[in-house]
Amino acid sequence: LTDSLTDNLSIALAHHPVQNKHGDTITSAVTNLDVHDLARCARTYGINTVFVVTPLEDQIRLIGQLVAHWVSGYGATYNPKRREALEGVQIIESLEAVRETVALRHGTPPKLVATAARPPGETMDPVGLKRLLEAGAPVVLVFGTAWGLAPAFLQTADHVLAPIRGRGDYNHLSVRTAAAIILDRLLGDRH
Amino acid sequence: LTDSLTDNLSIALAHHPVQNKHGDTITSAVTNLDVHDLARCARTYGINTVFVVTPLEDQIRLIGQLVAHWVSGYGATYNPKRREALEGVQIIESLEAVRETVALRHGTPPKLVATAARPPGETMDPVGLKRLLEAGAPVVLVFGTAWGLAPAFLQTADHVLAPIRGRGDYNHLSVRTAAAIILDRLLGDRH
Numbered sequence: 001l002t003d004s005l006t007d008n009l010s011i012a013l014a015h016h017p018v019q020n021k022h023g024d025t026i027t028s029a030v031t032n033l034d035v036h037d038l039a040r041c042a043r044t045y046g047i048n049t050v051f052v053v054t055p056l057e058d059q060i061r062l063i064g065q066l067v068a069h070w071v072s073g074y075g076a077t078y079n080p081k082r083r084e085a086l087e088g089v090q091i092i093e094s095l096e097a098v099r100e101t102v103a104l105r106h107g108t109p110p111k112l113v114a115t116a117a118r119p120p121g122e123t124m125d126p127v128g129l130k131r132l133l134e135a136g137a138p139v140v141l142v143f144g145t146a147w148g149l150a151p152a153f154l155q156t157a158d159h160v161l162a163p164i165r166g167r168g169d170y171n172h173l174s175v176r177t178a179a180a181i182i183l184d185r186l187l188g189d190r191h
Numbered sequence: 192l193t194d195s196l197t198d199n200l201s202i203a204l205a206h207h208p209v210q211n212k213h214g215d216t217i218t219s220a221v222t223n224l225d226v227h228d229l230a231r232c233a234r235t236y237g238i239n240t241v242f243v244v245t246p247l248e249d250q251i252r253l254i255g256q257l258v259a260h261w262v263s264g265y266g267a268t269y270n271p272k273r274r275e276a277l278e279g280v281q282i283i284e285s286l287e288a289v290r291e292t293v294a295l296r297h298g299t300p301p302k303l304v305a306t307a308a309r310p311p312g313e314t315m316d317p318v319g320l321k322r323l324l325e326a327g328a329p330v331v332l333v334f335g336t337a338w339g340l341a342p343a344f345l346q347t348a349d350h351v352l353a354p355i356r357g358r359g360d361y362n363h364l365s366v367r368t369a370a371a372i373i374l375d376r377l378l379g380d381r382h
Contacts, residue, residue, distance in 0.1 A: 006358060021270075033224055037365045044357035044364055079212075081363045165380035166235035167197060172272045173235055174228045177371035180364070181379070184372045189356035 005133045005187060006046040008106070011179070012098050012142045013038055015054040017150035028146040030059050032066060037176040038143075039085040045187040051098045051140070052091045063091050095142065095153065102138050110138035114149050114157035115182060117171050121154075123162040126185050132159075143179050196324045196378060197237040199297070202370070203289050203333045204229055206245040208341035219337040221250050223257060228367040229334075230276040236378040242289045242331070243282045254282050286333065286344065293329050301329035305340050305348035306373060308362050312345075314353040317376050323350075334370050 013034060016027040035052055042050045052063055067089050069075045076083040092098055095112065102110040113129060124132075133139055142149065142157065154160055163171060164181055173181070204225060207218040226243055233241045243254055258280050260266045267274040283289055286303065293301040304320060315323075324330055333340065333348065345351055354362060355372055364372070 003358065033365075033367075037368050040364055041368055043361045044355075044359075046358035081361075084361065085363070164235075164375070166375075167194065167237035167378055167380070168235075170234045170272075170275065172276065173231055173371070174224075174367075176224075176365075176367055177228050177232055180368035180371045181375045184355070184357075184375065185379075187358055188372070188376075189358070 008133045008138045010049040010140045012051040012140050014144050017153050018144045019147040025150040041180045043085040045183045050089050055093050106138040110140045111158040112140050113159045114142045115161045119160045124159040125162045199324045199329045201240040201331045203242040205335050208344050209335045210338040216341040230280050232371045234276040236374045241280050246284050297329040301331045302349040303331050304350045305333045306352045310351045315350040316353045334366050
């Protein structure tokens with residue numbers, strides 16, 4: 001299906017600027033499984049690009065090798081479904097570079113929509129995000145690793161998505177599962 | 192909230208009987224992150240018990256140590272939220288033992304509801320599963336690792352849940368993300 005929802009949507013998995021346990025802004029290490037899980041989710045929901053954001057050169061090299069293994073190396077024949085998912089992964093040095101790349105691709109700057117377990121201010125719900133996408137705006141949905149996106153980034157993001165509520169107050173999902181749930185709420189074929 | 196949906200529901204992460212890439216029935220190795228992610232998801236959605244099913248004695252010992260670290264060891268003070276999640280994990284040798292344990296706990300044998308990306312026969316949708324839970328039946332929702340639950344188990348399960356549809360035909364989620372999406376569809380606070 002042609003689809004303004006997914007044609008205009010990219011996702012970014014940020015390893016900087018994120019918080020550690022104490023609230024300090026850090027750069028986290030890339031976790032292989034995060035890249036696999038997000039790429040497979042994105043592919044399932046028709047999203048073309050997953051930006052893996054890290055400023056660290058050795059991590060850029062390492063994840064580049066991981067992706068190359070599955071896209072064009074031995075992994076591509078061993079598991080073609082994994083290739084199909086990882087083809088959409090683009091490793092990039094900063095969220096600013098994500099913004100510029102998407103602006104070039106779409107001819108207009110994207111809205112950056114941050115995700116957070118405990119947003120500091122006003123949030124946008126999935127219906128609002130759908131409206132934004134249907135109106136034709138390119139959107140990058142940004143997920144933070146470690147203890148989540150740094151407050152300074154949340155303040156400069158165009159919007160912050162409303163957090164996932166389960167049943168009760170516990171809200172400590174991994175970035176892998178939180179991203180999956182958010183994509184399903186936004187794009188899934190629900191009953 | 193008291194809640195017939197969650198009081199009657201447990202989940203099981205099965206490492207046997209599951210399939211490998213070629214469709215052979217195997218026992219897979221336990222992946223630490225699967226245990227963490229499922230425990231955190233279960234806690235988020237108010238589910239009390241996550242059975243980690245493996246017949247392998249060394250794996251039972253290993254996962255026992257992992258859980259003990261977070262529940263009563265150094266990890267419990269380092270990250271209390273992780274403790275809260277992992278307290279619900281019970282390591283057990285077979286799905287038959289899961290059935291017996293839940294039967295003892297609830298006074299009546301549970302229904303085992305299997306999950307599969309490509310179910311071989313009739314399926315139950317999330318609404319049907321909700322009705323079953325609301326009617327007071329104890330239910331164990333079973334997730335398979337590796338290439339999914341073995342066909343022989345799917346045939347003997349009481350029900351098979353309808354698979355997740357994204358947008359298109361690609362359906363190769365990790366067990367971590369598939370379980371998260373299914374729990375959210377079943378129990379999430381949706382808009």
